[in-house]
Amino acid sequence: MNDLPERLAAFKLADPLPQEFVCVLSGTDLKISSGIESVRLGYKKTAGLYLWLMRYRGSAYKIYVGSTNCLSTRLHNYISDFQPHSPNDYKLRVFLAFILEQMPGATLDLYFSKRSCKGLKATEARAVATYRPLLNDLPKASQSTKQDFTKAFELYYRRAFTGKLRDDT
Numbered sequence: 001m002n003d004l005p006e007r008l009a010a011f012k013l014a015d016p017l018p019q020e021f022v023c024v025l026s027g028t029d030l031k032i033s034s035g036i037e038s039v040r041l042g043y044k045k046t047a048g049l050y051l052w053l054m055r056y057r058g059s060a061y062k063i064y065v066g067s068t069n070c071l072s073t074r075l076h077n078y079i080s081d082f083q084p085h086s087p088n089d090y091k092l093r094v095f096l097a098f099i100l101e102q103m104p105g106a107t108l109d110l111y112f113s114k115r116s117c118k119g120l121k122a123t124e125a126r127a128v129a130t131y132r133p134l135l136n137d138l139p140k141a142s143q144s145t146k147q148d149f150t151k152a153f154e155l156y157y158r159r160a161f162t163g164k165l166r167d168d169t
Helices: 034-042 071-079 087-102 120-131 143-165
Strands: 022-028 048-056 059-068 107-114
Touching: 022 034, 034 071, 048 071, 048 120, 059 071, 059 087, 059 120, 071 087
Parallel strands: none
Antiparallel strands: 022 107, 048 059, 048 107
16 A cells, blocks of 8 residues: 555645634644643534544645534544444544554644534535545445444443343342
């Protein structure tokens, strides 16, 4: 995969982002840091549209667009360990780990546009259609991938049930 930068060309940011998008976090590795904590404190109860860009060797690539009723909480989801009840939140961490194997030095920037909660999902859909970021349009999981995921999910819950119902007396 040494040609990964060329394969990412379709996701390269060609035009500047609209002014309503403000960079709230730059160069993050999705680990707890003063920068992340500053964003979390500054954007409590702040709804809007967010865009993750990956920076690599002077280029920016559109990675993911999302909407949130609270950027602080959403950012917390992204930096948290894997949560079986919401595995989708972990995709950005998996992506970054994968990319860093192929493109050492790549980082993520978080851009945000404050918006009203009203109509936020429609605004997100328009932004996804406009920017066409990499992670918003992943192919559907194959049957074998679905089976693997199902088995892992079942294993987790079976272990949880066993632990909860174990007679430790």
